[in-house]
Each structure stands twice: as structure tokens, then as C-alpha cells.
Amino acid sequence: MAVNYIPVSTLRPVAGVRLSTAAAGIRYKDRDDLLLVEIAEGSSVAGVFTQNRFCAAPVLLCRDFLKKQSPRFLVVNSGNANAGTGEKGLTNAKAVCGSLAELTGVSLEQVLPFSTGVIGEQLPVEPFTKAFTGALRSLDEDNWLSAAKAIMTTDTMPKAISSQLMIGDKQVTLTGIAKGAGMIEPNMATMLAYVATDAEISQNLLQSMLKQAVDLSFNSITVDGDTSTNDALILIATGKAGISIDEDQVAVFQQALNELCQHLAQSIIRDAEGATKFVTLSVQSAPDLETAQAIAFTVARSPLVKTALFASDPNWGRILAAIGRSPVKYLDISKLSLWLGDTQLIGAGQPVATYTEQAGQSEMENEEITIRIDLNDGDAKSTVWTSDLSHDYVTINAEYRS
């Protein structure tokens, strides 16, 4: 059950992007597990991918293909990650792309493959080739929600959002979908996300805007510290809205993109495997960004902090212990303050006399908890979102595959 599930609002089509889904039977039965995305010619496409050295076959191909040509199709499957599959995995992924290229008359490198699911099993090609003809026929601009559903694995809800903004006298639409619930950690999360806009944005600008948005969203979440072999986020700009984003409009568009990506990233945390809490780690007034991030992530990943959150137990000693072991070069604990929500626990490194267990308990019983760490030692800050560690996390990850 997702924490404070936000129902998907209306998903707006993005001119120049058509989608379709199919139940190809790659692994799952009786549900869509294949997503086809058609991108209009002339669009810009940017991507960021997992930093995992054992990255999956489709990630290797995506990186390579994106350098060569602008993509016209995305092929996404759930159920099988095509990772840890060696040379044969590459051959299979290429066969999938080649089959679609042949049917549509584009080049093989214009088809980007994406896979998510179990690692270490070879990807069957035939289910794709069988499903493509029908999927091509049902391509439609209005299929974003079924697309969000088709790419789910351990997700309990589809993650999707649209937003619109006026740039000059033109309305610009942004629509994005994402999947991911476990193996979530920056650089990147076990995560696939596809975002499209009808604004016109040059390839270089698109890539740099994507990088900034990702740092503030998908690279600021963690469930379990495990990173995936398959993460990918693709941003498409079709240019069909009749407005080109230039220097004057970058800030306003970037803000909209950041917010959309944050919404999707936070949806992943709300739906994190076994999550019962949505937790914001806010480290403030740090000497530098690295220190702020190191502390935020160390606390966010701590199994002991996460089990205390699950138990709604204001066992703040575990937070201090996690701060204390953060891999930072310098930390003056005598300046540090710590808050649970609005309740202060530590001031200038010392327990606050006014703190009561009851006040801490009351903060911990909330479903949305903010842990604020103020280092009082600079201007840098970092915000990280995470979940708790529950019995259901163990159940889901002990039973996944079986």
C-alpha cells in the first residue's frame, strides 16, 4: 500500500508522442508487459542511465544508439531485466530492436530498448515480435496511463503526472510516467521514467536540463541503497507546441521539469516496497553539498533508523549514530541541531531539556515525517526522500521471483 497515494490526475497527451501497450507474455500472465512509444521525427531526446557497472544489455544499447541517431521508438518490457545476461543478452535486445525497425522502416539504432524485472534470465525475443504488429496499430496519444501500468513490476500503483505552463502565448505540456519501488538509490534508482513535452528544445539544452532535474529528484531518493542495473530516464521534446525554449524561458521550464520529476520520484518512495512512512531528510546549513548529501543519505539508508520509523519509535539515538558514522571529512557535532517534525531533540550537540518522549512519539506516528538536521556551519543543504523498513519489505524481496 502506497503512503498517501495520490491518484493520477488527468494525463495530457503530448503532441508528437504516441503510445501503446500489449500483454506479450514475456514473464507475467494476463497483464500488459510491453510498452511501445513512437516519437515524431524531428524531436529531441535526452537520457540518463544507471551508473552500475553491471548495467543491463538494453542500457548498453541505449547509450550507444543515442550517440548515433535520434530515436523514433522506445520498446519497454517489464518482468525481465535482460541484465547479467552477457553477450546473448545484447543479441536478444538487438533482435527486438531490429524486428521493430523492420516493421516500421526506421533504422535499428532508432529503436531504444528498456527492460525491468528479474536479473539473470535471458530475454525471449518471440513475444516481442508477435506483439509488435498489434501494438503498432493501437498507437495513440492518449495511452499514457496504460503505459504507466505496463511498466510496473513490484509497484502497487502506476506513477504518472501531467503539468502545463504558459510560455509566452503558448501552452506547453509536460507528461511523465515512472516505475520503481525497490532497488532504489541514486545513480540511478531501479527505475524507468519517460517524460515528454511538446516544447521545442535543442538536444544539448535538453540533456543539461534533464541532468539538473534528476539531481533534485530521482537522484535524491533511496529505498534500500541498492542500485539497479537497468535504470533509465528519457526526456522527449517534440516541438509540436510551436514554442522553442530559449535562454529567457529556461528557468521557468526547468522549474516545471524539476517539479514533475520530483513528483514522480516521490511517488516511487510513496510506493516503496513495504513502505508505511514517507520520510524527508533535510540537512541544512552544511559546510558543503557533499557533507549535506553524505549525512542525508547515511541517515536515510540506515536500517536501524528505518526500522524505528516503521515502529513509530522516536529512537533518535539511532539518528545520531547514523549522523556520527556519515562519511564526511569534518563535522562539528557541538553545533548540530536535530528536529523530528517541529519537535527539537538536539541543540548545539546536547539533548534539549524541553524534549519529551511523548512529543517525539507524536511526531513519529505521522505517515509523513521530516527529519531535519541543522549543522549550523555553512550554507549548503540537501533534501533526500526515503521510506521505512518494514516486514513487508522483507516479504516482498524474499518472495520476489518465487
Add this chain to the structure above:
Amino acid sequence: MAVNYIPVSTLRPVAGVRLSTAAAGIRYKDRDDLLLVEIAEGSSVAGVFTQNRFCAAPVLLCRDFLKKQSPRFLVVNSGNANAGTGEKGLTNAKAVCGSLAELTGVSLEQVLPFSTGVIGEQLPVEPFTKAFTGALRSLDEDNWLSAAKAIMTTDTMPKAISSQLMIGDKQVTLTGIAKGAGMIEPNMATMLAYVATDAEISQNLLQSMLKQAVDLSFNSITVDGDTSTNDALILIATGKAGISIDEDQVAVFQQALNELCQHLAQSIIRDAEGATKFVTLSVQSAPDLETAQAIAFTVARSPLVKTALFASDPNWGRILAAIGRSPVKYLDISKLSLWLGDTQLIGAGQPVATYTEQAGQSEMENEEITIRIDLNDGDAKSTVWTSDLSHDYVTINAEYRS
């Protein structure tokens, strides 16, 4: 339930060390929670302590006192960590030491305090002062086993071992006890350990031998990546055996010390919170020690690997994913081999054709599992011991305190 519990063998007294325990009622009811150790005059004492910046009041005092004088008493309590307790925590720990110093005529700095248990609650002094007189009367060389029991917190079994070796024509005894089950991670683990020998060893040599033994034992285990605020390991050499360890004998004594510390460290993993598996991570043929350690610890800490171990699921993709995200500067995955026990999964970075799911399953069903990662790229190696992540880990850590 500990994994392959090894019953404590006979614990041999170490001449020059007397121990006693008491039910002081510091937090627990109806069990011993106080340990007193008396060290004969003229002994050498070495110590290593947690690297956590939020280290506990007793750790601050131990570090300070050890620099000034050779200790004559150790006072250890379970149930309350006296960590996160600020200035008042220091005052209370000093009061405990001062009370014992007054009763015994030693100086305050000759009493080393140790605490383990809940973080963030003030340590009551009175239970100590009330218990000291009786405890002093019952000091005895044969109390090692009850000492091991008195320092337990979430431990399900006492951890203790003795060994003897001949050095020249003299028999030398080593006896050690440890506690720890969660918040286990190097530098150091949530762990207290006390080891004594009747050999004579100079202070400097003792400290350097302790450092080497710890790196190969307590600093090579992890349960949950969380480090404690209170870890301490004390090594006492009383010199009562009539043999002084000089250069010629260092190697043989070091080996015995390493083995004793490894036994105690492995006992902590066997008794790790919720553990159902005892797992050895062996990284071989690495370019350097840092690479070997980084990979071993990244896999050992991975919640997804640990839940797969709990499920006896040969989901080796998760091991690859953890290797792939290890924080190493350089890794040539095309040289890498991976084994589960005697079953090879990956060779030269590719799935091994002979591998069967059945073979992997059979390895994973063992209670003792070795994951061997051969980088085929150098001479360095690292061995790390860890446990799985089970429902009981969550239960224990969600319910501890309540």
C-alpha cells in the same frame, strides 16, 4: 536463534584478571547487567574504540583515561548506552568511576567505563554504587562465562572462547568475551569485547597486535551497516605466565590472537539479529585491498542480497548489481568470476553455461554460504562475514525499546 551455535567451550582463567557480575537493575530486571573486571597491577592494556563521531560518554572517558594511566578496573553495564546524553552523560560516567575508585583506593582514571544498550537515556548512577560492594567481594578468576552473559543486550547467546599455546616452555592462555548482534559494522561494531592473556607484552606492542587482529576480525563483519556509538575492545596482558612476548614470538602470538578475535567476531554474526544464515564474502585477486574490501562490504550490506539469502533464493543478479555499484575506482567486469559455494555462476563476466538454477538453489539452502568473487586482476583479497536480512531483524529492531 544463532546460526550453528557453537557452545562455549571451557573458559580458562587468566591469572591477574578477576571478574564479577551483578543484577544492578540499571534497566533490565532479574538478570545480571553489571560486570566488574579487576586487572592486576603491572598489566598492559590496549584498546580500540568506535569511530562514530557521536561516540558515547564512556568511550570519551576511556580514550582519555587510557592515555593517562594503566587501568585497574573495567566497569561494564548493559541496558543503557549512555550515548547522546551530552555533558550530563559524562558527569554520570565519571561518578560511576569515582565511586569505584573510592571503594578500591585506585585513582578515578584507573577505572574504565563501558556501556551498551539504549541510546539517549541518562545513566542512573545509584544502581552502580549500590552494587559495587557486593561485586567487589565476589571477584573471581573463574567468572568469564557469567561476564559474557552480563554484557548481552539483543544477543541470544554469550560469546566467549579460550585458547592456549606454548611459547618456549611456557603455556600462555588467551580468553575473550564479546557482545553484539545488531548495529554491526566495522570501525567498530556495536560491540564490546574483552580479551586477556597472561603473557607479558609491552603496551606499544599490545596496541599494534590488537590493531592487526581487529582488522581481520571485528572490522571484517557487518550486519546492517550501522555502527554503534559505544564499541570498545580491550586487550589485557597480565604477564603472570612468566613469559614476555618478544620479536621472535610475535608471529605465533599474533596468529593465536587473530584466531581468537575471528572466533568472537564470527560469533557475533552467527547471533546477528534475526540471522538464519552465516555468510562469508570472499573477494580474491583484486587490484588492491581497498577494491577488495569495497566490493565485499557492498555485497555484504545489500538489503536485496540479504533478503535473497534469507529466502534461500539463488537470485545472483542481485549480487552482480551490488558488485556493479561498489564504490571502486576501477573494475573490469569482463575478468570477473562468481561462485556460490562450489557452484560457478559467472566466468570472465559472462553467465556460465553449465550453471543450473537447481545447483544454485542447493547452495543457497545451506546455513553457511560462501560467496566468492574472483576479480582475476591482482593479488589483493578481503574476507567479510555477514548475515541475512529476515523478518526477525525487522521485528527485533522495531520492537527493541518497547
